[in-house]
Amino acid sequence: MNLDIGSGLTIALILGVVIMVSALLITVERRLLGFWQERLGPNRVGWGGSLQVVADMIKIFTKEDWVPPFADRFSFVMAPAIIMTVILLSFAVVPFAPNIGVIDSNIGILFILAMASLGAYSVMLGGLSSDNKYALLGSLRAAAQMVSYEVFMGISLLGVVALSGSFNLRDIVAAQEGLWFVIPQFIGFVIFLIAGVAESHRLPFDIPEAEQEICAGYHTEYSGMKFGMFFVGEYLGLVLVSSLITVLFFGGWHGPDFLPPVLCFALKSIVFIAFFILLRAAIPRPRYDQLMTYGWLFLLPLSLINLLVTGAIILL
Amino acid sequence: MKKIFTLIKDTLLSQMVTLWGVFMKLFDRKDTVEYPDEQPYMFPRWRGRIILSRDPDGEERCVACNLCAVACPVDCIALQKAEMEDGRWYPEFFRINFSRCIMCGFCEEACPTNAIQLTPDFEMAEYVRQDMVWEKEDLLIDGTGKYHDYNYYRIAGMQIKGKDKGEARNEAAPVDVRSLMP
Numbered sequence: 001m002n003l004d005i006g007s008g009l010t011i012a013l014i015l016g017v018v019i020m021v022s023a024l025l026i027t028v029e030r031r032l033l034g035f036w037q038e039r040l041g042p043n044r045v046g047w048g049g050s051l052q053v054v055a056d057m058i059k060i061f062t063k064e065d066w067v068p069p070f071a072d073r074f075s076f077v078m079a080p081a082i083i084m085t086v087i088l089l090s091f092a093v094v095p096f097a098p099n100i101g102v103i104d105s106n107i108g109i110l111f112i113l114a115m116a117s118l119g120a121y122s123v124m125l126g127g128l129s130s131d132n133k134y135a136l137l138g139s140l141r142a143a144a145q146m147v148s149y150e151v152f153m154g155i156s157l158l159g160v161v162a163l164s165g166s167f168n169l170r171d172i173v174a175a176q177e178g179l180w181f182v183i184p185q186f187i188g189f190v191i192f193l194i195a196g197v198a199e200s201h202r203l204p205f206d207i208p209e210a211e212q213e214i215c216a217g218y219h220t221e222y223s224g225m226k227f228g229m230f231f232v233g234e235y236l237g238l239v240l241v242s243s244l245i246t247v248l249f250f251g252g253w254h255g256p257d258f259l260p261p262v263l264c265f266a267l268k269s270i271v272f273i274a275f276f277i278l279l280r281a282a283i284p285r286p287r288y289d290q291l292m293t294y295g296w297l298f299l300l301p302l303s304l305i306n307l308l309v310t311g312a313i314i315l316l
Numbered sequence: 317m318k319k320i321f322t323l324i325k326d327t328l329l330s331q332m333v334t335l336w337g338v339f340m341k342l343f344d345r346k347d348t349v350e351y352p353d354e355q356p357y358m359f360p361r362w363r364g365r366i367i368l369s370r371d372p373d374g375e376e377r378c379v380a381c382n383l384c385a386v387a388c389p390v391d392c393i394a395l396q397k398a399e400m401e402d403g404r405w406y407p408e409f410f411r412i413n414f415s416r417c418i419m420c421g422f423c424e425e426a427c428p429t430n431a432i433q434l435t436p437d438f439e440m441a442e443y444v445r446q447d448m449v450w451e452k453e454d455l456l457i458d459g460t461g462k463y464h465d466y467n468y469y470r471i472a473g474m475q476i477k478g479k480d481k482g483e484a485r486n487e488a489a490p491v492d493v494r495s496l497m498p
Contacts, residue, residue, distance in 0.1 A: 036338050281338050282331075
């Protein structure tokens with residue numbers, strides 16, 4: 001067994017590490033949110049609260065796994081599976097380091113965009129099959145939010161694709177050898193950041209779940225490990241978006257020579273994960289018509305202009 | 317156009333300032349007190365667990381006047397008056413149901429003899445609800461509580477064995493109404 005793209009060991013490692021990191025984020029997020037709200041956060045279990053994730057996992061695994069009798073059983077059970085599968089599949093094309101990755105696909109970005117669109121099915125099916133008014137409202141909002149952000153999310157990435165001349169994420173990273181794309185594509189980066197928050201249903205764009213307004217939105221009726229899958233799926237999405245930002249705009253594994261490439265990648269991703277948690281701590285949630293207005297009337301034209309200008313500069 | 321600038325100002329600048337402000341909270345002192353490891357300072361006038369105090373001579377201060385039970389808004393105090401041979405009144409039983417008590421301190425304000433007092437102790441959780449009902453022997457303490465010199469029977473004009481009318485501190489001898497000649 002050797003560590004190479006697509007080898008069994010690499011795939012197992014990536015799967016394990018990604019899920020472990022997402023589970024750990026449950027604790028890390030609670031702790032960081034605590035610090036940013038002048039609290040301490042959970043610090044009782046293990047050293048400085050480090051084993052809190054174990055406690056959470058034991059709790060979530062031993063809870064009753066209950067399917068409401070009024071729910072549409074098949075899609076109710078399918079929905080959490082879809083979100084986990086889809087996001088884990090997206091990790092297949094992420095280039096963690098020159099020799100670490102699952103596949104070297106030349107349609108990497110398209111694959112990730114397609115998977116992100118499929119992820120919306122999970123949220124919509126989950127809400128619809130629950131047969132609960134809050135869940136239905138949540139999935140309605142998820143559908144509205146999806147059509148708003150996915151358009152400019154795709155367009156904001158086209159600048160990067162135009163600059164590197166490839167849909168392959170490894171080629172994109174290689175093209176950033178000298179200059180990270182965050183400098184020529186700053187507007188694209190900001191737009192993708194906003195779209196990424198919306199894609200992973202995180203605050204300030206967690207409109208489909210919005211605890212204060214509609215209970216827990218689409219996963220109101222979920223309990224036990226099914227809820228856990230939605231929960232971990234959210235953190236998986238967070239890790240995915242952070243690593244995508246690293247890959248697309250911050251040079252992936254490029255960094256100082258004394259650091260191994262995979263560590264460079266991890267450090268950059270961790271910064272973005274922390275930034276997403278900071279966003280959650282700081283920014284209030286907009287109404288969903290505000291998000292739609294903002295997306296269609298401001299970010300979509302902005303991303304189009306960005307693409308136009310990038311194209312013009314490349315042609316000149 | 318103006319609308320777009322306002323939008324940019326509202327969405328970017330304002331959010332950036334918020335993000336920075338919240339990020340700097342990371343280095344602030346945390347407000348959390350890690351309670352069981354770190355005991356908070358309780359002020360002497362904190363209204364916590366209720367006690368019954370004794371006078372400087374070591375006798376019970378409570379004279380079973382029932383004023384605390386009347387003042388109690390949740391009716392958590394129950395007591396029964398009894399009398400000693402020397403004429404002193406005392407509660408035969410004195411019962412406080414702490415599962416009802418709201419620590420309002422009205423009983424302390426109503427008490428004419430400073431017997432019932434509230435203390436800064438607040439750790440009163442029990443596993444069995446019945447354990448929240450405290451009897452007189454649980455409530456009585458050996459000391460005088462917050463008022464060290466007060467002794468009701470030395471000050472008040474009530475007659476008990478060994479102290480007749482007019483013999484209390486600062487008390488004039490009783491007036492014989494029949495001797496008052498016009």
